[in-house]
Amino acid sequence: MNAPLSTQLEPVGADFPAGREWRPPTYWPFVIPALVVVLAVIVFPWVFTIWMSLNEWKVGSPTTFVGFANYLRMPRDPRFVEAVGHTLVYTGLSVLLPLVFGTFAAVVFHANFAGRGLMRAIFIMPMMATPVAIALVWTMMFHPQLGVLNYLLSLVGIPPQLWVFHPATVIPSLVLVETWQWTPLVMLIVLGGIAAIPAEPYESAQIDGANLWQMFRYITLPLITPFLFIAAMIRMIDAVKSFDIIFAITQGGPGSASETVNLYLYSVAFTYYDLGYGSAIAVILFLLVVVLAALLLYLRRRAMWTEIGDGA
Amino acid sequence: MSLRQLLGRIGLWFSVIVIVSPAILFFLWMLSLSVKFEVDNAAYPPVFIPEQFAWKNYTDVLASNRFLTYFINSLVVTGTATLLAMLVGVPAGFGIARMSARKSAVVILIARITPGLSYLIPLFLLFQWLGLLGTLVPQIIIHLVVTVPIVIWIMIGYFETTPLELEEAALIDGATRWQVFRHVALPIAKPGLAVAFILAVIFSWNNFVFGIVLAGRETRTLPVAVYNMISFDQLSWGPLAAAALIVTFPVLLLTVFAQRQIVAGLTAGAVKGG
Numbered sequence: 212m213n214a215p216l217s218t219q220l221e222p223v224g225a226d227f228p229a230g231r232e233w234r235p236p237t238y239w240p241f242v243i244p245a246l247v248v249v250l251a252v253i254v255f256p257w258v259f260t261i262w263m264s265l266n267e268w269k270v271g272s273p274t275t276f277v278g279f280a281n282y283l284r285m286p287r288d289p290r291f292v293e294a295v296g297h298t299l300v301y302t303g304l305s306v307l308l309p310l311v312f313g314t315f316a317a318v319v320f321h322a323n324f325a326g327r328g329l330m331r332a333i334f335i336m337p338m339m340a341t342p343v344a345i346a347l348v349w350t351m352m353f354h355p356q357l358g359v360l361n362y363l364l365s366l367v368g369i370p371p372q373l374w375v376f377h378p379a380t381v382i383p384s385l386v387l388v389e390t391w392q393w394t395p396l397v398m399l400i401v402l403g404g405i406a407a408i409p410a411e412p413y414e415s416a417q418i419d420g421a422n423l424w425q426m427f428r429y430i431t432l433p434l435i436t437p438f439l440f441i442a443a444m445i446r447m448i449d450a451v452k453s454f455d456i457i458f459a460i461t462q463g464g465p466g467s468a469s470e471t472v473n474l475y476l477y478s479v480a481f482t483y484y485d486l487g488y489g490s491a492i493a494v495i496l497f498l499l500v501v502v503l504a505a506l507l508l509y510l511r512r513r514a515m516w517t518e519i520g521d522g523a
Numbered sequence: 524m525s526l527r528q529l530l531g532r533i534g535l536w537f538s539v540i541v542i543v544s545p546a547i548l549f550f551l552w553m554l555s556l557s558v559k560f561e562v563d564n565a566a567y568p569p570v571f572i573p574e575q576f577a578w579k580n581y582t583d584v585l586a587s588n589r590f591l592t593y594f595i596n597s598l599v600v601t602g603t604a605t606l607l608a609m610l611v612g613v614p615a616g617f618g619i620a621r622m623s624a625r626k627s628a629v630v631i632l633i634a635r636i637t638p639g640l641s642y643l644i645p646l647f648l649l650f651q652w653l654g655l656l657g658t659l660v661p662q663i664i665i666h667l668v669v670t671v672p673i674v675i676w677i678m679i680g681y682f683e684t685t686p687l688e689l690e691e692a693a694l695i696d697g698a699t700r701w702q703v704f705r706h707v708a709l710p711i712a713k714p715g716l717a718v719a720f721i722l723a724v725i726f727s728w729n730n731f732v733f734g735i736v737l738a739g740r741e742t743r744t745l746p747v748a749v750y751n752m753i754s755f756d757q758l759s760w761g762p763l764a765a766a767a768l769i770v771t772f773p774v775l776l777l778t779v780f781a782q783r784q785i786v787a788g789l790t791a792g793a794v795k796g797g
Contacts, residue, residue, distance in 0.1 A: 237700055238617075238618040238621045238622045238700065239622075240618075240700075240701075241614040241615060241617050241618030241621075241700075241704065242618035242619060242627075244610070244611040244615070245611040245612055245614070245671065245675060246615070247611075248607075248611050249630055251664075252642070252664060252667050252668050252671070253630065253634045253637075253642070256641065256642045256645040256646055257633075257641075259645035259648075260641055260644060260645055312542070315538075315542070319539055319542055324535055324539065328782065329779075330539060330543050331782065332779045332782045333543055333546050334546055335778060335782070335785070336546050336550065337545075337546050339729075339774055339777070339778045339785065340771045340774060340775060340778075341728070341729045341745075341746055341767075341770050341771040341774060342729060342746075343729075343746040343747075343749055343750050343767075343770075344746070344749060344767035344768070344770045344771040345549075347749065347763060348552070348553045348556065348764060348767060351556060351760050351763075351764070352552070356567070357564070357565055357567065357569075359569050362567070362568055362569050391546075391549070396789065399786055399789055399790050400790060403790050448635070448636055451638075452638040452639070454638070454639065454640070454732050455731045455732065458731075458732075459731070459750055473638055473640060476638070476640050477640055480640065480643070480644050481647075481736055486644055489644055490644055490645075493641035493644065494641075496638055496641070497637055497638065497641065501636070504636075
């Protein structure tokens with residue numbers, strides 16, 4: 212392995228002034244093993260999924276090429292259409308709430324206080340903990356009769372709720388778990404943004420007599436906007452794909468009230484073993500993420516333009 | 524300290540308590556559930572600290588020989604998938620960084636966006652066709668979907684920031700690129716290796732979706748095993764909470780002791796698998 216590598220080490224000195232621009236082909240051997248793995252476990256499944264989505268492919272029966280029939284089936288499948296609606300509501304809330312709480316938490320964690328490291332470790336525990344384990348405990352907490360959440364509500368005089376056991380409250384309840392779990396990630400990203408802001412604007416604002424809220428609104432917020440967009444993007448991608456929490460707590464129920472596209476995909480592929488239709492849903496789910504990402508980028512563009520338009 | 528400063532301090536601490544309490548209360552309640560007998564777990568108003576501790580919940584979970592099997596499964600799957608990912612991912616990160624071929628990382632981005640279930644359908648068929656479904660091999664391979672992108676992504680970022688001068692000096696002295704990688708780049712990148720390793724371990728350990736499809740009775744990993752406990756024991760919360768805590772305990776421990784690495788890794792690439 213060493214010999215062929217070193218023979219390609221031609222007139223070394225002559226090439227170096229170009230620094231990082233210089234691209235020798237000799238680094239390929241480092242990449243090839245990973246390339247093989249990526250081709251096998253990421254690219255191959257992708258190509259195969261697209262091929263399967265064009266076929267009627269059920270486990271145990273012969274496959275036939277059906278063109279786009281699986282895709283045309285989706286708009287006429289009420290369960291799928293409903294699942295898209297659930298996904299959009301779930302995603303919207305699961306982006307917005309962690310963004311609000313995460314930004315607040317980042318502002319707090321930017322301040323200096325004793326025990327900040329430990330507090331931060333505790334704060335990020337929800338997102339590192341095993342999601343299924345977390346989900347089980349939340350299920351117990353949501354229990355209408357014995358759950359601790361209804362007891363806590365009763366302390367402040369709010370009547371008991373059915374949480375994940377009622378179609379009207381199941382998605383908000385799941386979003387509560389998702390928010391609890393992923394607010395820390397938003398906090399970390401936004402904290403990085405706040406840490407990069409120089410002290411001078413705050414100092415001059417303080418001299419001008421600005422209060423905390425004004426400093427946040429007119430200095431911090433505009434400067435962390437790029438980080439908020441990154442956080443929103445990551446949160447959106449993860450919320451659309453969310454599976455563990457929903458599956459472990461409700462399995463898409465009651466009925467199909469919390470069935471998102473990802474959950475429906477699971478049922479189609481691994482309960483009904485309709486792999487062709489399942490693959491088509493997988494492709495559409497991926498496209499849904501891409502479209503939402505494009506939408507966020509478009510919003511960011513527009514936000515930037517209005518800022519310039521305002522003369523800010 | 525002026526009154527204004529004092530009020531500011533109190534406000535700050537109040538805010539800290541408000542944002543940290545959902546996590547603290549949750550994990551304390553999880554602990555509480557896991558050490559109570561069913562009488563206490565079914566009590567209303569809820570009992571926070573029981574008069575008698577049900578340590579039995581833990582010993583029962585740990586003593587069942589099934590649990591040991593699942594624990595070893597988890598260890599094998601996560602361990603192998605992480606080591607393989609380090610083996611191919613670290614040199615790849617180095618190569619991509621040195622070739623300034625960051626655009627090739629777009630594959631990693633696509634992997635990050637793709638829902639885990641999309642990998643499962645084709646790979647499930649492949650493993651079925653290869654007759655591997657009763658073994659741990661399918662799960663090890665599919666966990667690479669989680670671990671390899673994390674390792675490559677973090678290592679690209681790391682090798683891009685390490686100084687080139689030492690490597691160039693070594694090359695001029697006649698070292699091969701492999702020697703440069705092994706003896707110059709790798710030692711400098713140790714902190715990056717730790718970050719990649721820890722995150723790969725955590726996200727592989729936590730993975731659930733691959734297991735529920737690919738794992739048979741004997742090949743379950745811990746998250747899948749805990750999930751399957753629900754259907755068997757209706758409303759036996761104590762043992763269930765104890766099992767849940769045991770499964771997630773190693774990760775929580777890592778979070779406390781490797782917090783710096785985890786934060787660095789998550790904010791660098793914000794890559795999460797699954």
